[in-house]
Amino acid sequence: MAETPKIELRNVCKSFGKKVILDNLNLSIAKGESLVVIGGSGTGKSVMLKCILGLLKPESGEILIDGEDITNSSGHRREQVLRKTGMLFQYAALFDSLTVWENVAFGLIQAHGMKRKEAKDIAIQKLALVGLGPELADKRTAELSVGMQKRVGLARAIAAEPEIIFFDEPTTGLDPIMGDVIDNLIRDCTQDLGATTLTISHDMESAQKIADRIALLYKGSVVWAGLASEIHTCGDPYVEQFVHGDVDGPIKLDILKP
Known part of the structure; x- marks a missing residue:
């Protein structure tokens, strides 16, 4: 019998008015796997992540964690499920009013009720x-x-040793050298934890460094998914266009012409 996916999206749909963002999106991530979802701006990556986190509610479809459909879960039950998770936000999203260790330990203290001294030791x-x-x-x-x-944000994401970690554009705003440092840290830390990771990114180099598998999102659906090692040899026209940054191809840009 096949192992239950750690995260699974089944026919997830989300619209804002007449604008369709997620269009019967299907996605599956195995336990311990690192999946990177790539795609251009406006393809639905961030909306997908917000739906998984419960910040947005899809009109239809199912979102399952460890086989449990949490799409319509109560706030309390969803909070229990989300305690399994950690997240590195795009711009780290640290609290200016807190010290570095208090930022790292924030979830330990607020969500897990840990004493400050113990939480500080773990943060360090x-x-x-x-x-x-x-x-x-x-x-x-x-x-x-x-x-x-960004590294403080990563330390916060792994502080509670979560089963699942989400990464939102982890190399945005970083120079190539620091971006490489963050990629290596993400790979090492998540492998040490044995965590399942879902990353959204438009950075192809970063995606190939941290991913076991890559999925390409276009107009709210997965148009290709495969091993990271296959990305340059798969021959898929959507992938070829995205990887090479070509204007011509099946991916159409919504550009207003004068």
Whole structure:
């Protein structure tokens, strides 16, 4: 018998007025797998992630975690399920009013009810995993570089050792060298945890470094999915156009002409 997917989306539809964003989206992520969903702006990547997190509700379809349909779950039940998860936001989304360690430990204290001293010890351990020393623990986030802030965000995402981690454009705003550092940290940290990861990105180099599989989203549907190692040899016209950044091809850009 096939193993139950860790995350599964079945025929998920989401619209805003007459604008269809997700169009019978189907996606499956195995336990311990790293899936990167790529696609241009406006293809539905962020809306998909918000639907999984319960920030948006689809009009139809099912979203399952460990085989349980959470699409219409109560707030309490969804909160219980989401305790299995961690997230690295696009711009880290750190709290300016909190110190570095308080940011990392935020979920431990607020969601898991951990005492501050124990939470601080864990926060310092997680900061070490992303290459940040204990001397930074009591600093304010505004004192850190963008790359360091992203690493603090990653430490927060893994602080509770979640089963599932979501990454929202993890290399946005970073130079190529720091982007590579973040990619390596994501890969190492998630493999050490054995976590299932879902990343949304438009960065092809980043996607190939952190993904086991890649799925290409276009107009709210998956038009190709396969191993990351196959992305340059699959011959799919959608993939070929996206990878090479060609204007001509099956992917049509919504550009207003003068």
